[in-house]
Amino acid sequence: AQTVTQSQPEMSVQEAETVTLSCTYDTSENNYYLFWYKQPPSRQMILVIRQEAYKQQNATENRFSVNFQKAAKSFSLKISDSQLGDTAMYFCAFMPFNTGTASKLTFGTGTRLQVTL
């Protein structure tokens, strides 16, 4: 069974600054996917960024980037130029490879990020 650990229950960052959210996972699988989801107070789960384990290049999506260290089983999220709208709960998630289609997501416990003025 896979486990996902987010060791930072809460974090705070000032607007325009950079913040990094940590995530580690445990799996015996060699091929899998990793995700960061954002859940603002509206409770809508929003996909922020995804990473395929077979790709060495770190994924980036505008202000969001990841540092994927497969050997260390680490998958951190960096948010650059933080904005007030980034205030949300952030969940790291793991999904085993399943012929390239969607399958079960295992979530971490989440990190609550507060962006301040």
Next chain:
Amino acid sequence: SAVISQKPSRDICQRGTSLTIQCQVDSQVTMMFWYRQQPGQSLTLIATANQGSEATYESGFVIDKFPISRPNLTFSTLTVSNMSPEDSSIYLCSTGGRAGGYEQFFGPGTRLTVL
């Protein structure tokens, strides 16, 4: 990404009753998933629903408590049966993308409160 809607968005129910939550997708998808998010907690998968077959339940969840229907490729329902206050949670459905890719997209969730 798929556009997913859920009904109802929230409800307050009495102990011992049942509630059926609907999930509608704007395109045909093979896999649909139902998750539970207890207050202040992370998401836990309840079951996976494929069209035309019985849902596959995760450990700790049973069909008698959470019956699921998947009558076609765009729709699914989750029923929370014989509710107790411990069932108070947000229930979310999710699917893969239009192209059947691996990403999962979520509906807006149903906030259930059981008195």
